[in-house]
Amino acid sequence: MTRPRPRPDIAHALARVGWARIEHRPRPHSVVIAGAGIAGLRAAERLRERGFDGQIVFVGEEPHKPYNRTPLSKQLLARTGRLGDLKLPVFSDLDAIWRLGTRALGLDVARNRLLLARGEEVEYDGLVIATGVEARHLPGTPLWSDHVWTLRDMTDARGLSRRLADGARHIAVIGTGFIGCEIASSLRGRGLDVTVIGRGGALMSSAIGKQVGGLMTRLHRNNQVALLLGRNPVRWATADSLTERPRSGAGVSIWLDDGGRVDADVAVVAVGALPATRWLQGSGLDVTDGVLTGPTTHAVYMDGTTPVLAPSVVAAGDVARWPNLLFDWTPRRVEHWITASEHGQAAADALLLGPDQASAFTPTPRFWTEQFGVRLQGVGRPGLADACCLAEGSTKSLEFVAVYTRQGVVVGAVSANAGVRLLEYADLIGWPLDAPTPAGMPAPRTPMATV
Amino acid sequence: MASTAGNDNQPHDFRQTAWDSRWMRPPSPGEDLRQPGPRTPPDPGFTVTGPAWSLPPEPSPGEWQAASATSPPVPGQSPPPGSGPSGPAGPPWSWPPSPPSVLPPGEGRVSAGSPGDWRMVPPPPPPRFDESHPSWPRDAIAPVPFTGPAPVPSVLPPGEGRVSAGSPGDWRMVPSPPPPRFDEAHPSWPRDAIAPVPFTGPVPVTGTVTGSMPIPATGPRYPFASQATHVDPAPMTGPVPTAGLAPSLGPARSDTGPGVVVPSSSLPVPAERTGPLATGAGTGPRPAMGTGPLDVTPLARLGGSAVGRQAGRPAFQPNLRRRPGGPRRRSEPAVVSVDNNRCHLYAICQQEAPSSFLLADDHRLYYDASPPSHQMASVRQAARLCPMQAITLENGAR
Numbered sequence A: 001m002t003r004p005r006p007r008p009d010i011a012h013a014l015a016r017v018g019w020a021r022i023e024h025r026p027r028p029h030s031v032v033i034a035g036a037g038i039a040g041l042r043a044a045e046r047l048r049e050r051g052f053d054g055q056i057v058f059v060g061e062e063p064h065k066p067y068n069r070t071p072l073s074k075q076l077l078a079r080t081g082r083l084g085d086l087k088l089p090v091f092s093d094l095d096a097i098w099r100l101g102t103r104a105l106g107l108d109v110a111r112n113r114l115l116l117a118r119g120e121e122v123e124y125d126g127l128v129i130a131t132g133v134e135a136r137h138l139p140g141t142p143l144w145s146d147h148v149w150t151l152r153d154m155t156d157a158r159g160l161s162r163r164l165a166d167g168a169r170h171i172a173v174i175g176t177g178f179i180g181c182e183i184a185s186s187l188r189g190r191g192l193d194v195t196v197i198g199r200g201g202a203l204m205s206s207a208i209g210k211q212v213g214g215l216m217t218r219l220h221r222n223n224q225v226a227l228l229l230g231r232n233p234v235r236w237a238t239a240d241s242l243t244e245r246p247r248s249g250a251g252v253s254i255w256l257d258d259g260g261r262v263d264a265d266v267a268v269v270a271v272g273a274l275p276a277t278r279w280l281q282g283s284g285l286d287v288t289d290g291v292l293t294g295p296t297t298h299a300v301y302m303d304g305t306t307p308v309l310a311p312s313v314v315a316a317g318d319v320a321r322w323p324n325l326l327f328d329w330t331p332r333r334v335e336h337w338i339t340a341s342e343h344g345q346a347a348a349d350a351l352l353l354g355p356d357q358a359s360a361f362t363p364t365p366r367f368w369t370e371q372f373g374v375r376l377q378g379v380g381r382p383g384l385a386d387a388c389c390l391a392e393g394s395t396k397s398l399e400f401v402a403v404y405t406r407q408g409v410v411v412g413a414v415s416a417n418a419g420v421r422l423l424e425y426a427d428l429i430g431w432p433l434d435a436p437t438p439a440g441m442p443a444p445r446t447p448m449a450t451v
Numbered sequence B: 001m002a003s004t005a006g007n008d009n010q011p012h013d014f015r016q017t018a019w020d021s022r023w024m025r026p027p028s029p030g031e032d033l034r035q036p037g038p039r040t041p042p043d044p045g046f047t048v049t050g051p052a053w054s055l056p057p058e059p060s061p062g063e064w065q066a067a068s069a070t071s072p073p074v075p076g077q078s079p080p081p082g083s084g085p086s087g088p089a090g091p092p093w094s095w096p097p098s099p100p101s102v103l104p105p106g107e108g109r110v111s112a113g114s115p116g117d118w119r120m121v122p123p124p125p126p127p128r129f130d131e132s133h134p135s136w137p138r139d140a141i142a143p144v145p146f147t148g149p150a151p152v153p154s155v156l157p158p159g160e161g162r163v164s165a166g167s168p169g170d171w172r173m174v175p176s177p178p179p180p181r182f183d184e185a186h187p188s189w190p191r192d193a194i195a196p197v198p199f200t201g202p203v204p205v206t207g208t209v210t211g212s213m214p215i216p217a218t219g220p221r222y223p224f225a226s227q228a229t230h231v232d233p234a235p236m237t238g239p240v241p242t243a244g245l246a247p248s249l250g251p252a253r254s255d256t257g258p259g260v261v262v263p264s265s266s267l268p269v270p271a272e273r274t275g276p277l278a279t280g281a282g283t284g285p286r287p288a289m290g291t292g293p294l295d296v297t298p299l300a301r302l303g304g305s306a307v308g309r310q311a312g313r314p315a316f317q318p319n320l321r322r323r324p325g326g327p328r329r330r331s332e333p334a335v336v337s338v339d340n341n342r343c344h345l346y347a348i349c350q351q352e353a354p355s356s357f358l359l360a361d362d363h364r365l366y367y368d369a370s371p372p373s374h375q376m377a378s379v380r381q382a383a384r385l386c387p388m389q390a391i392t393l394e395n396g397a398r
Ligand SMILES: Cc1cc2nc3c(=O)[nH]c(=O)nc-3n(C[C@H](O)[C@H](O)[C@H](O)COP(=O)(O)OP(=O)(O)OC[C@H]3O[C@@H](n4cnc5c(N)ncnc54)[C@H](O)[C@@H]3O)c2cc1C
Pocket: A034, A035, A036, A037, A038, A039, A040, A059, A060, A061, A062, A069, A070, A071, A072, A073, A102, A103, A104, A105, A130, A131, A132, A133, A151, A152, A153, A179, A276, A279, A316, A317, A318, A319, A334, A335, A336, A337, A338, A340, A366, A367, A368, A369
């Protein structure tokens, strides 16, 4: 059975139209995710969940696909977890192109290009900047040494645990932030000696305040962590250095600014983190302390001297500095894992919707840490507070909730071993504590005790 | 009864109309896709250094009301000219797509410019949890004059299945994301990236531990065989100290004053994770002071009620075995499981999916092992955000 054929000239015209259609077919859209961390992973997952069927390209510096960093300082260092615990669940088929081990070197916002090594350019329709942070360097620290480590990614964790397995008995931790305290707790749980050297007066005081920080300091001291607070390292000597040698048998010697000296086998520097934005220098984005974005996570691009929102560039995770309208209009960075996940999801939505339609990203920051069996958990930004009071529980048994206020308005809450109780306090954020009691409600009888 | 298509009272069904984003549309003829889209100034009050913003013209609220009264905006349909928030100058696709997730301009926005204008009554906190969560006595508290500089935002964070206000009094569901297309565990983990390090630690011996803090008083302890902390009290002067020059001093015990000298003594070591409560190989969570037995129990085992379940059992199930006594088990297969050894009761899951997870006062986590399908999005989010990554969903649990 033969199909009736069109006239040859018409057949040619039809073929030409077909070719033209193929030739002028719209290019599939592509989203490039710079930084294969948790924020980038959640952004890609959300894009697929929303039905985005274009290309997703991950450009990640580490040779691994995204993994969970948080056990590095906890279970992995304490040897209570396995490497498989770092796996992250993904609930949709990402179908992505993984350019791992590739560092993004620059960005051309006007031409929508990401610049890679060897002059390669990757064109994008949407860019998610999720390069996270990198461990801060303490000036003068011999980070090249085999006895001095930072802890940020799996390479660090692996090198550090090799070093520790090599007969290390005494570890000096520089820095009293969350990661430094977690390292101290994990290593102490392994029976190693730990000395913590830090600038502040109490552990983690910049994040959770002096009062709760003081309780945690007591906890660490009771667990025989040697605390050298209020001191800075000024001079280093390592066993593999050619010029400055430590005391024999010690791997590293650290002189402090009060004249003391600490000899240890391994030193871990955990003095905070700086956003990984060096590759964005000169791109026109505002990268002072992280990529500045609007409330919708769209990056702020300096068009001459006029800041405008770049509709095709969003930033998420630790690297982004954005105003959380839950608190105020001041852009800040948040370095919490849960917030990074939510930020990635919001950034994907914002990329699809555009700056006009996307809603502001106003998460309640949530963080947790576990030290010496005490589960410390927080919501909001306790670091912004100017006052802190004990809301319930007792500090003696280390089971309590503390509420943080700024000018009378609740900005955060921290609980120890009382995670469920914290649920209610999350709703308190943004409300004044001394609100007049509405009619029909019994007046509060006891004033809150101060910690 | 035949269902009415386009019934306005029904929440918008996502599956029938695709996610109407700016990239799901064909390009208009003259449009160059490679150009970045229109540049929009940030929100008013968003202070960045530079000249002041000129605000975009705002449509009057009457326009909004009229537009939505005459023709409810159908996603994908282009708006009547001039009525969209972006105005006629905007690109053709910037009519609010299917989730009207922004407020109409002016509603709930507070200009941050003049601090004297903070007399505004804050709107109630956004309904972040399910309505059933009795956390905040919303109606019980009268509005108070708001004095602080922080307005409670009336813009909801984007999330799955959250409800968002399109205009005052007009509520629509934000469509939940489509189900994932394939069930696949994350195949990416390079398992052998790190060679396992041989355990060279000390051997436990039994004895008493003199630690006082929330450590169980009994348990094995490790011999303390290492050198103690060495602190050199001498100020650093002159040449680099050579090996063996500085005397070995004891551990610095206090954090006040330089170089406290304490005779070197063996320090007690925190007991290993083999308290009386943690059974098994000792790898489980260390029970904290004051918490009861750490346990995770599916609701099904306890005969709990089906939380939020839509359809009951069919009236006749030939294969259903009826067991006398004991709680009746669900016939659905369990898709959610929580690892008892991993969960450290952070209650993030209850925040994310309050109708599927419950951390009760007895310090146990109760959860719905086979949540109804409309809860799966929040259960998945709970599994994503669980700090200990203790929640596992069977075969991806779409
Ligand atoms: C040891 C440790 C413990 C932690 N514990 C907790 C905790 O208990 N609770 C908590 O809330 N948070 C914790 N955090 C913080 C949490 O891990 C981070 O908030 C989270 O990982 C941020 O995710 P991200 O995707 O923004 O950045 P990252 O996870 O840092 O990912 C960024 C990725 O981008 C890559 N990258 C950087 N520059 C480039 C470039 N130029 N080109 C290409 N790729 C690049 C990096 O290599 C990295 O892989 C911890 C962090 C660490 C390091």
